[in-house]
Every structure is written in C-alpha cells, then in structure tokens.
Amino acid sequence: MDERDDDLHTSIHATHPVVGTELTFGSVTDKISAIVLKRKTPIGWFVGFAVSFALFQLMLLTITKMLFVGIGLWGVNVPVAWGMDILNFVWWIGIGHAGTLISAILLLLRQKWRTSINRFAEAMTLFAVAQAGMYPIMHLGRPWLAYWLFPYPNTMGIWPQFRSPLMWDVFAVSTYATVSAMFWFVGLIPDFATLRDRANSKSFRIIYGMLAMGWRGSARHWHRYETAYLLLAGLATPLVLSVHTIVSFDFAVGIIPGWHATIFPPYFVAGAIYAGFAMVLLLTIPLRKIYGLESFITMRHMHNMAKVMLATGLIVFYGYLIEAFFGWYSGNQYERFMIWNRMHGPYAPYYWTLILCNGLTPQFLWFKKIRSNLLLLWLISIVVSIGMWLERFVIVVTSLHRDYLPSSWGMYKPSQWDWGMFIGTIGFFFALLFLFIRFLPMISIFEMRTILPEAEVDEG
Amino acid sequence: MKRKHSTLYGVMAQFDNPSALVAAARETYEAGYRQINGYSPFPIEELSEAIGFKRSVLPIIVLIGGIIGALGGFFMQYWMEVVDYPINVGGKPFNSWPAFIPITFECTVLVAAFSAVLGMLALNKLPQPYHPVFNAPNFALATRDSFFLVIESKDPKFDHDEAVRFLRSLEAREVVDVEL
Incomplete structure (x- = not known):
C-alpha cells in the first residue's frame, strides 16, 4: 500500500474520479499505445509467457494422449460420468461472464468506470470461453466428430435432437463465443486505427492498418458505430444471461437429486459473475502495478468490482442455503439424502471448504479497509476462484456419485490427466492473455478519451 | 462562380x-x-x-436480422423435428415448442449481432x-x-x-x- 492509495480510500465516494485528473487526449493515447508500440517488453512478460506456454504444452500432450487411448484417460466412469470435464467447462465459461457484464450491461447502465477495464475483461471472456469450449468437445469421446452436433444436411439422413439441453448448450456457447468475438473486434477498430497512425515500423503499420480497415474517425462512421455498439450491448446482455441459464439447464433438466432445482438458472448466473469478477481482480491488480496504469484503473474500480463480487457472492450463498432448505423441505428421501450426503458424506470436506470460500470469505468485502487493501483483495479473489471451482465439483460429483440406487453408488477421483488438462488450459488462457497485452491495447483508448473532462462539448 | x-x-x-x-x-x-x-x-x-447527419437505418437492419434469426431458428427446428425426421423422445410431442425456445433465442441474437456488425461496416463502406x-x-x-x-x-x-x-x-x- 503506498500513500496514494491511502489518500484515495478516504475520498472514495461517488465524487472520486474514474480517471486520473492529469490525463489528456494525447497522454491517454500515448500511454496506452506505448505499451504495445514503444515500451520495452518487461522481462516479466517473457517469463510469464514462457511458463504459461509451457503449461499449454501439457494441454496438447493430454489431448494427444486422449486421442490415442480414449476418454478412459479421465477419471470418469459410471456413476460419475461427468467429472472434471464438465465442472471445468462450467468454471471457465462462468469466468467469461464478467467480461460481458462489464462491457455490455455496465455500458447500458452508463457506468463510466467500466471503460478502463472493459477491453481487458472482454479479452478474458474470449479466452475463457475458448478453454471452456474444449472440455465438452474432448469429453465426446470422438472429438473429431464434434461437427455432428450442428444441424447440417448429412448422408445419414438424421438431425440433432433439439429437445435436449445439450443441444441448447451447443447453440448458446457457440453464439456466445461468436458475439463476444465480434463485440471485442468492433471495440478494437478505432484503436487499431490509433496504433496504425502511431506505429514506427512498417510491418506494424500494415498489420494494424489492415485490422483498422480504413477507419478514419468520420462523424458519420462514429454515429453508426455507436449505434452498432449499443445494439450489440443490448443483444449481449440477454445473451450472457441466457448462456449460463442454459448451462444450468444441463443440470436442472436432469432428474438427478441436487440438480433438478428451479433455483439453478439465477444461482448459476450470479455465480458466473461472481467468479468472473474475482478473475478480473486477480488479473488487473498485478497488471496495473506492473504497467503503471494506476491513473486508468483507479481505486474506484477496485471498490466497485469488490462490491459487485460481494453482492453476487451473497446471491450465491443464498443459493447454497436454499438448496439445503429445498432438500429438507421437499420431504423427498433422495433429496434429503443428497443434502445430508453433501454435508456428511465422503465429499463433505469439499462442501465445507466451499462454504468457507464462497459463504464466509466474501463477507470481508463489507469492510472498506479490506476493499482498499489490494493484497487482501487479490487473496480473496484467489479464494473465490477456488470456491467457485469447488462449487461445481460439489454439484457435479456429489449429486452423481450416490443417487437413487445404493448398489450403483461409486466414487470419483480425477486422474492425473484430468489435472493435466485443467492446468494446461490455465496455461493456454494465460498464454493468450500475455499475447493480448503485448500486441493489443489492453485499455480502450477511444473510450478513455470520451470520459476525459475535455471531451465535454461546450456549446456556450 | x-x-x-x-x-x-x-x-x-x-x-x-x-x-x-x-x-x-x-x-x-x-x-x-x-x-x-x-x-x-x-x-x-x-x-x-x-x-x-440524419438517423441511421442500422437499427432497422438489426431488427430485420433479429426477426429472420428468430423465424429461421424456430422453423429450422420445427422442420427437422416435425417434418423431416420425426422421432418420439420420451413421449413428447413432435412440435415441443417450449424446448425449441432456447435455440430460437440464440439464433435471434446471433443473426441480429451479425446484422449489427456487418451492417455498420457496409453502411460505413x-x-x-x-x-x-x-x-x-x-x-x-x-x-x-x-x-x-x-x-x-x-x-x-x-x-x-x-x-x-x-x-x-x-x-x-x-x-x-x-x-x-
């Protein structure tokens, strides 16, 4: 904690600026574009990229091995046929949701503070969805036939079965990935033009020039651009809610005790936003320090993100309580047993750690002192990320491993390759993020210009 | 002059x-x-x-895109499940329209979003x-x-x-x- 942050936390009220007061159009442009074009790449970047790229190889190794020997490689078997694959899928896609929330929902709510973190959060969304998408495909057993999931005219004369939530999932996740990518790219076009006009080397000028597609900041273009951007935000808002709702339908439409619950959609959406904000904090806290972006990502952002995390964390905790209550109140012996088994069965330590991580830890965020302490905030974000992973573990595994028929009960233990895949996707995610912060502006330059005081048009 | x-x-x-x-x-x-x-x-x-500069026609393009997506998404499922390849799944009707809504919604958003982006680029030349x-x-x-x-x-x-x-x-x- 340096002095500056201390000062900020005492004056953090609504009047606190979302950008440093010393910034101008020119300095915003130069500072952000310099990270990509001029500044020497920090040594930490090379180390970080090398480590995450090495971990990415673990993912490729796991996938290669899986293609040779089949999904017997994973620890899944009857009765727990959905193991780490599905829980990691849900975990990754949940993380992605904060990006869309920041870029679309906060745009519609006219929250100016979203501006300095939306580009980064959208990139995080895109890369997290890329990881998420890999799991169900690898879990198919014959991943090279994944295209069978799409309705295309085929010589077998058959069509997919659209009454299944798994088909809904295919459409939801692929639409989400596509729309997020478009939203991100559209947001980047004016910044590509900025980089094109600032680049020193010819190759950079050509590459950014092609990506900018001839953008020249014409007033007519801006007008249509703003309309398109707003409409995309309006489309992405229900989309992001629908995606995690549909992911929760994968469970809720099934008749497994502990899955078949009406609370799943809102509880999953809140959990996704909660996990996503934890990941944004986890990434931005070190990043703003390393790249000296304190005047762009201020303490105001940290407080707001922590508050969103607290609010969604409380919804998630409410979900846990209601799950337990429903289990008891249903009067159904299988539902009652499921809750009892979660709390006292072989996986009870997972459940209680989950309550500790997601029920109790976020309560610290009520205190302004803790929200102002970046180290604590960072640690809480790690705890929350682990908690959300445990939540999916508890939902997937404890419900499946002991359902209706005691003779078919079983235990699930992830194999080393399950972990290989998980660690590998973390590596892939970070490798992509490192490339992103090196080659693209991690803060939206043109949107930063719009929130500067000098952008106000004074019509006298 | x-x-x-x-x-x-x-x-x-x-x-x-x-x-x-x-x-x-x-x-x-x-x-x-x-x-x-x-x-x-x-x-x-x-x-x-x-x-x-007068109002842009972009919102109309996006609206039309969304309507095409919604109708296309629903009737794609209807045609496949009711007309071309009807199979009995758990005794549900062939036209189980509530189960078709999620994909209809996703198609609406997808086509509308493509219309917004491609429409914006096309209008801006x-x-x-x-x-x-x-x-x-x-x-x-x-x-x-x-x-x-x-x-x-x-x-x-x-x-x-x-x-x-x-x-x-x-x-x-x-x-x-x-x-x-």
Missing part, C-alpha cells in the same frame, strides 16, 4: 478541441454547405447532428484501404487529439478560395487542401 476541381477532394480545417469543431461544423452547415464531414478521435454526439483525407499532413492526429472539418469539393456551393476563407474565419488552427 463554380470551378472544376478535378484533383481536389476538399478543404480541411484542424481544431484543437471538440467544442471548437462542433461550433465550426454548425456554422458551416448554417452557411449552406451540405457535403461536409467531421473527423474526431472519439464519437461526439453533437457533431453528427451538426453536420446534418469499410473496409476502405484508401481515402483522400489520409493525404492531409496532420491527419494522423485524428486518432490522437486533433479534430478536423472537411468541406468536400462535390458540394454544390463549393468554391476553393471561398471555402478556405470561410474555414479560416472559424478560428481553425490550420486550413489545408486535400488532394484526391
């Missing part, structure tokens, strides 16, 4: 801040010029109005690798901190010397010719 300017795209004035650009654009419009355009490093709501304004000496600053106003030579009222004199009177930092 109309002269042919076969190699001239227009004349461009440079301003230092958005307020000056918007004020200048309003005066230019009021002076009777219609083929004018502003260039700025970020969107300025007042500017498009000042140069007389992007990608466009070459444009005369890039020839102006300081135009690289249009993506940094400078604001530009152009009176295009295709304006019926355009006269080179008159346009330059007019723009100079607007307290522009600099007025230059833009070659085609």
Whole structure:
C-alpha cells in the first residue's frame, strides 16, 4: 500500500474520479499505445509467457494422449460420468461472464468506470470461453466428430435432437463465443486505427492498418458505430444471461437429486459473475502495478468490482442455503439424502471448504479497509476462484456419485490427466492473455478519451 | 462562380478541441454547405447532428436480422423435428415448442449481432484501404487529439478560395487542401 492509495480510500465516494485528473487526449493515447508500440517488453512478460506456454504444452500432450487411448484417460466412469470435464467447462465459461457484464450491461447502465477495464475483461471472456469450449468437445469421446452436433444436411439422413439441453448448450456457447468475438473486434477498430497512425515500423503499420480497415474517425462512421455498439450491448446482455441459464439447464433438466432445482438458472448466473469478477481482480491488480496504469484503473474500480463480487457472492450463498432448505423441505428421501450426503458424506470436506470460500470469505468485502487493501483483495479473489471451482465439483460429483440406487453408488477421483488438462488450459488462457497485452491495447483508448473532462462539448 | 476541381477532394480545417469543431461544423452547415464531414478521435454526439447527419437505418437492419434469426431458428427446428425426421423422445410431442425456445433465442441474437456488425461496416463502406483525407499532413492526429472539418469539393456551393476563407474565419488552427 503506498500513500496514494491511502489518500484515495478516504475520498472514495461517488465524487472520486474514474480517471486520473492529469490525463489528456494525447497522454491517454500515448500511454496506452506505448505499451504495445514503444515500451520495452518487461522481462516479466517473457517469463510469464514462457511458463504459461509451457503449461499449454501439457494441454496438447493430454489431448494427444486422449486421442490415442480414449476418454478412459479421465477419471470418469459410471456413476460419475461427468467429472472434471464438465465442472471445468462450467468454471471457465462462468469466468467469461464478467467480461460481458462489464462491457455490455455496465455500458447500458452508463457506468463510466467500466471503460478502463472493459477491453481487458472482454479479452478474458474470449479466452475463457475458448478453454471452456474444449472440455465438452474432448469429453465426446470422438472429438473429431464434434461437427455432428450442428444441424447440417448429412448422408445419414438424421438431425440433432433439439429437445435436449445439450443441444441448447451447443447453440448458446457457440453464439456466445461468436458475439463476444465480434463485440471485442468492433471495440478494437478505432484503436487499431490509433496504433496504425502511431506505429514506427512498417510491418506494424500494415498489420494494424489492415485490422483498422480504413477507419478514419468520420462523424458519420462514429454515429453508426455507436449505434452498432449499443445494439450489440443490448443483444449481449440477454445473451450472457441466457448462456449460463442454459448451462444450468444441463443440470436442472436432469432428474438427478441436487440438480433438478428451479433455483439453478439465477444461482448459476450470479455465480458466473461472481467468479468472473474475482478473475478480473486477480488479473488487473498485478497488471496495473506492473504497467503503471494506476491513473486508468483507479481505486474506484477496485471498490466497485469488490462490491459487485460481494453482492453476487451473497446471491450465491443464498443459493447454497436454499438448496439445503429445498432438500429438507421437499420431504423427498433422495433429496434429503443428497443434502445430508453433501454435508456428511465422503465429499463433505469439499462442501465445507466451499462454504468457507464462497459463504464466509466474501463477507470481508463489507469492510472498506479490506476493499482498499489490494493484497487482501487479490487473496480473496484467489479464494473465490477456488470456491467457485469447488462449487461445481460439489454439484457435479456429489449429486452423481450416490443417487437413487445404493448398489450403483461409486466414487470419483480425477486422474492425473484430468489435472493435466485443467492446468494446461490455465496455461493456454494465460498464454493468450500475455499475447493480448503485448500486441493489443489492453485499455480502450477511444473510450478513455470520451470520459476525459475535455471531451465535454461546450456549446456556450 | 463554380470551378472544376478535378484533383481536389476538399478543404480541411484542424481544431484543437471538440467544442471548437462542433461550433465550426454548425456554422458551416448554417452557411449552406451540405457535403461536409467531421473527423474526431472519439464519437461526439453533437457533431453528427451538426453536420446534418440524419438517423441511421442500422437499427432497422438489426431488427430485420433479429426477426429472420428468430423465424429461421424456430422453423429450422420445427422442420427437422416435425417434418423431416420425426422421432418420439420420451413421449413428447413432435412440435415441443417450449424446448425449441432456447435455440430460437440464440439464433435471434446471433443473426441480429451479425446484422449489427456487418451492417455498420457496409453502411460505413469499410473496409476502405484508401481515402483522400489520409493525404492531409496532420491527419494522423485524428486518432490522437486533433479534430478536423472537411468541406468536400462535390458540394454544390463549393468554391476553393471561398471555402478556405470561410474555414479560416472559424478560428481553425490550420486550413489545408486535400488532394484526391
């Protein structure tokens, strides 16, 4: 904690600026574009990229091995046929949701503070969805036939079965990935033009020039651009809610005790936003320090993100309580047993750690002192990320491993390759993020210009 | 007093801040010029109005895209599950329309989003690798901190010397010719 942050936390009220007061159009442009074009790449970047790229190889190794020997490689078997694959899928896609929330929902709510973190959060969304998408495909057993999931005219004369939530999932996740990518790219076009006009080397000028597609900041273009951007935000808002709702339908439409619950959609959406904000904090806290972006990502952002995390964390905790209550109140012996088994069965330590991580830890965020302490905030974000992973573990595994028929009960233990895949996707995610912060502006330059005081048009 | 300017795209004035650009654009419009355009490093709501830009048709395109997506998404499922390949799944009706809603919704959003992005690019005539304004000496600053106003030579009222004199009177930092 340096002095500056201390000062900020005492004056953090609504009047606190979302950008440093010393910034101008020119300095915003130069500072952000310099990270990509001029500044020497920090040594930490090379180390970080090398480590995450090495971990990415673990993912490729796991996938290669899986293609040779089949999904017997994973620890899944009857009765727990959905193991780490599905829980990691849900975990990754949940993380992605904060990006869309920041870029679309906060745009519609006219929250100016979203501006300095939306580009980064959208990139995080895109890369997290890329990881998420890999799991169900690898879990198919014959991943090279994944295209069978799409309705295309085929010589077998058959069509997919659209009454299944798994088909809904295919459409939801692929639409989400596509729309997020478009939203991100559209947001980047004016910044590509900025980089094109600032680049020193010819190759950079050509590459950014092609990506900018001839953008020249014409007033007519801006007008249509703003309309398109707003409409995309309006489309992405229900989309992001629908995606995690549909992911929760994968469970809720099934008749497994502990899955078949009406609370799943809102509880999953809140959990996704909660996990996503934890990941944004986890990434931005070190990043703003390393790249000296304190005047762009201020303490105001940290407080707001922590508050969103607290609010969604409380919804998630409410979900846990209601799950337990429903289990008891249903009067159904299988539902009652499921809750009892979660709390006292072989996986009870997972459940209680989950309550500790997601029920109790976020309560610290009520205190302004803790929200102002970046180290604590960072640690809480790690705890929350682990908690959300445990939540999916508890939902997937404890419900499946002991359902209706005691003779078919079983235990699930992830194999080393399950972990290989998980660690590998973390590596892939970070490798992509490192490339992103090196080659693209991690803060939206043109949107930063719009929130500067000098952008106000004074019509006298 | 109309002269042919076969190699001239227009004349461009440079301003230092958005307020000056918007004020200048309003005066230019009021002076009777219609083929004018502003260039700025970020969107300025007042500017498009000042140069007389009317509402964009983009929202209509997106609406049509969304309707096509919704109908296409639903009837794709209907045709596949009811007409072309009806199978009995758990005794549910062939037309189990509530189960078709999630995919219908996703298709709506997907086609509408594509319409928004491709529609915006098409209406803006992007990608466009070459444009005369890039020839102006300081135009690289249009993506940094400078604001530009152009009176295009295709304006019926355009006269080179008159346009330059007019723009100079607007307290522009600099007025230059833009070659085609």
